[in-house]
Amino acid sequence: MSCDTELSELLRSRGFRLTPQRHAIMHLLKASGKHLSPAEVYEQAHQSVPGITEATVYRTLDFLTENGVVQPVLNENRHLVYEISDHHHHHLICSTCRAQVDIDPKPLQKAIAGLESQTGFRINAGHITFFGLCPACKKEQEELQS
Amino acid sequence: MSCDTELSELLRSRGFRLTPQRHAIMHLLKASGKHLSPAEVYEQAHQSVPGITEATVYRTLDFLTENGVVQPVLNENRHLVYEISDHHHHHLICSTCRAQVDIDPKPLQKAIAGLESQTGFRINAGHITFFGLCPACKKEQEELQS
DNA sequence: TTCAGTGCAAAAGATTTGCAACCTA
DNA sequence: TAGGTTGCAAATCTTTTGCACTGAA
Secondary structure (H helix, E strand, C coil), X not given: CCCHHHHHHHHHHCCCCCXXXXXXXXXXXXXXXXXXXXXXXXXXXXHHCCCCCHXXXXXXXXXXXXXXXXEEEECCCCCEXXXXXXXXCEEEEECCCCCEEEECCHHHHHHHHHHHHHHCCEEECCCCEEEEXXXXXXXXXXXXXX | CCCHHHHHHHHHHCCCCCCHHHHHHHHHHHHHCCCECHHHHHHHHHHHCCCCCHHHHXXXXXXXXXXXXXXXXXXXXCCEXXXXXXXXXXXXXXXXXXXXXXXXXXXXXXXXXXXHHXXXXXXXXXXXXXXXXXXXXXHHHHHHHC
C-alpha cells in the first residue's frame, strides 16, 4: 500500500468505497510509523475528520485488516494495536520487564518465503513480535535458580 | 514447564507462592492444548476452584506470562488469548475469511535460534501466528484486480 | 507469623450493534 | 439513484483497582 491511488483502486475493484474516514485512518497510521491503539487512532483521526466516532474507527480498522492494509499486533502491554502493513520491522519484547528490541528481518523473511510456497498463503509479515526474556531478566532468573 | 513440581520450584525460587488458583489455571491451559480467552479460563477454573474471581484470572494470567509459563497470542478474531508456553506450534490465519492452517515449525526455529544468539534474548517461541491471505482469498482478490 | 495473593465490588475501558441518515461511485 | 458507510447512542463485554482478609511457606 504505497499511495492513496493504490488504496483507492484496491477498494473500488472490490466494490468498496474510499471515504474520508478510511483515508484519514490509513494516512495517519502510515504517517505515524508505529502501531497505534484504536483509541489513539480515534484521537488522531478526530483532528482531520471531526465528526468521526469510535465505532467507525473500530469498523474501519476491521475493514482495513481484512483488506490487508493494516495488521493487528500485540503491543508490549498485551493490548491490541494496529499498524500499516508496509511498515516492515520485527521486534522482541521481554515478558518480564517489557523492554523492546528491533531485530534483523532477513532471517525471518527467508523462513516466511518458504512457508508461503508450502502453504499457498500470501503472508502479511510486515511486523512480527516475539515474546521472551531479555538478557538482563534472563540473567536474573538464572541466578535465582542456582 | 513440564510438571507441577517444576512450576512450584520455579515460583518458590523467586519468592512467589503456588496457590490452588495458579495451579488450576496452569493445569487447565496445559490440559486444553489450545489457547483460551480469559473468560474461558475463568469458566473452566471455576469448576475446580469455585470461589475464583475474574480479577484473579487476569492477575494470574499476567503473572504466568511474566514468568514465561504461558504466552499471549492474538486469536483469529483478533482477541487476546493465552496458551501454555510448551505447546509448540505455529499457524497462519487468513485476514479475510479467518481460515487457519498449522505450519511446520522447523524453518522458524532455525531463524529464531539465530535471533537468540544475536540479541541475547531467550525467545518464547512456542507459538507464532502470522496473518495473511489464504489461497482461496488470494485467488479471489487477484481475479478482482485483473 | 508474615506478606504474597485472593475475593469482593465498583469503576473504568474497550468493543459491538441497530437503525436512520448520508454520500461515494 | 443504490447500497455501502457513517453517526449516534445504548448495550455489552473486558479489564483494572483498592482494600480488607486469607492462607502458603
